Amino acid sequence: MGVGVNLTKRGRFMATAHIKGAKISAIGTCVPSRRFDNLHDSVHFTPSEIRKVVAMAGVRQRRLADDAICSTDLCTAAAEKIIEKLDWPPETIDALILVTQTPDYFLPSSACLIHRRLNLSNQCAAFDVGLGCSGYPYGLWLAAMMIQASGFKRVILCHGETPGRFTLQSDRSVALLFGDAGSATAIEAAAPDSSAGWFFAMHTDGNGYQDMIIEGGGFRNRFPEEPRKNYLHMNGANIFNFTIKRVPPLIMDTLKLAGASADSIDYYIFHQSNQYILRHFIRKLSLPEERVPIVLENYGNPGGPSVPLTITRGELNRSNTTALKLMLLGYGVGLSWASALIELPPEVLLEHLELGNGRDI
Secondary structure (H helix, E strand, O other): OEEEEEEOOOOOEEEEEEEOOEEEEEEEEEEEOOEEEHHHHOOOOOHHHHHHHHHHHOOOEEEOOOOOOOHHHHHHHHHHHHHHHHOOOHHHOOEEEEEOOOOOOOOOOHHHHHHHHOOOOOOOEEEEEOOOOOHHHHHHHHHHHHHHHHOOOEEEEEEEEOHHHOOOOOOOOOOOOEOOEEEEEEEEEOOHHHOOOEEEEEEEOHHHHHHEEOOOOOOOOOOOOOHHHHOOEEOHHHHHHHHHHHHHHHHHHHHHHHOOOHHHOOEEEEOOOOHHHHHHHHHHOOOOHHHOOOOHHHHOEOOOOHHHHHHHHOOOOOOOOOOEEEEEEEEEOOOEEEEEEEEEOOOOEEEEEEEOOOOOO
16 A cells, blocks of 8 residues: 555556545536637638548537636636535535646645635645646545545545636647636545555656647746747647557556456546547557547547546446446646546536636635
8 A cells, every 4th residue: 555666567667556545525527608619610720620620639619718717716616516515514624636737826826715715724735736637646646645644534626727728729739629627526535445445657758848838927938028938839749649659558557556457447537638549549448439438529628627527527327336447547748647546436426517707816
């Protein structure tokens, strides 16, 4: 039990964890109510270009935040919903984790803003994690460790991104792909012997940091002379090659770590990168299509929050009274990739809502 470093059969080291004593009680997701139809609302590209991108990426419409909505608004709405449904008094929440790369401010931590709006106790730990597409498995790992090692009883994990706000609408490589979303996951302590536990594998390759980057705005280049540097740059070919190279071994290594077979997984919940890549994984790994829910047609790619969004909107079959075994897979900016093999209890609450207007901080 605990974090370890294992040597895989290919000779690479893999940071892994097997953690018991945590369970998910609720997952809430929230998207902006504004719909953007790629086929009808796009004006920067020719109709033939748009149809080609939509056919390949699979994104027909996206949810886009207006200037009044930030990641914290989406996450707060999702958190309020599940906390109310669970009837958790605010003072019983021990920690709040916010995973985001679209914070409200450089400082303070955006987790503090959500902490305030949820009226949590001043004895509640709250902090940001600056990860993107791999952030949901990492966030679950952190929350589970806090419960296992620190004796925390209840943790709220928020993951929200508004990539629609940092993509240049005339950039064909990204303009028709990204949507916005937020999420909140309620995690609480459980009897250590109540399940097999959760399994995690985490990887990083910082050599690819330039493959998805916003060069301007940070302290390396605070006020760039070229406005384009304030928007996302993505090397699509490098990201594609990284993804198809790294994700299949990640799946196999995670199964091996858990001593599980591919057939024992009820659902593979992929980060909703694009339809072409997801279909490639289905073919390459011989995964049944019904076990790989895809929701990006209607929501686009909101980065890491696409994982919980796929859980709430992917129409998972929860008719059985046993827990669902899910493999969660995040990969992208960093470069970073991670997995979590978890059990979703049959009584878990899955909530989804839309947000029409941002709220003042």
